[in-house]
Amino acid sequence: MMGIIKKVFNQVGKPEGFLGNMMVRGMNRGHAKVSDWGMTHLPKGEPGKILEIGCGGGRNVGELLKTYPSSTVTAIDYSSVSVDKSTKYNKKAIASGRCVVKLGDVSALEFPKEKYGLATAFETIYFWPGLERCFAEVFRVLEDDGVFLIVNESDGRDSASLKFEKIIDGMKCYTSEEIETALGYAGFQEIESYHHQSNPWIAVLAKKSDHGTRAIR
Secondary structure, X not given: OHHHHHHHHOOOOOOOHHHHHHHHHHHHHHOHHHHHHHHOOOOOOOOOEEEEEOOOOOHHHHHHHHHOOOOEEEEEEOOHHHHHHHHHHOHHHHHOOOEEEEEOOHHHOOOOOOOEEEXXXXXXXXXXXXXXXXXXXXXXXXXXXXXXXXXXXXXOOOHHHHHHHHHOOOOOOOOHHHHHHHHHHHOOOEEEEEEOOOXXXXXXXXXXXXXXXXXOO
8 A cells, every 4th residue: 555655646756657647637736825825926027938847737837927928938847747738738828829838857958048037946846856956057047137936835844745755756855045055056146035924835036146145026
């Protein structure tokens, strides 16, 4: 029984096959509340081009398109199941030219430097292969004054998520301090963390800037 449970939970990182399809179907609903809370920290103004990393079931892509009606979104995931689900969820936006969904690896982004005004990562950095290297890739593809938003359901200290670390292969729950440190090493200068008042949710906002460290508003 424990083996079956482990197989199911291990679909969280990279959904594949039948179990992966089941997992992705639940992501949009299961992550909606933390994602919506995280989006309250999005910067104002139109970022132009947006990169959504680890797009899962595609709901957050749709919400970003609603929030920024003049922007376009490139969504990537290293799971073909997630790419398929996100494509179907956002088919109208894709048809209108506002959205592209494709396979991608955050540790080696196949995009030119300084292309995006905003990058987002919802419930995904737990599985990234080295934060500093991946954050450096995000930094590279952001334009000057571009912003990177990270939203996690775990603050790296809550007991429930730490239990999942033991069940799910390759999962690591980070504290906001660990995320901030890795962002700093990657080159980000303006970093601010936000904590939900009653849940262990965190949002970390980082800006590509040479103006020194200060809060982003």
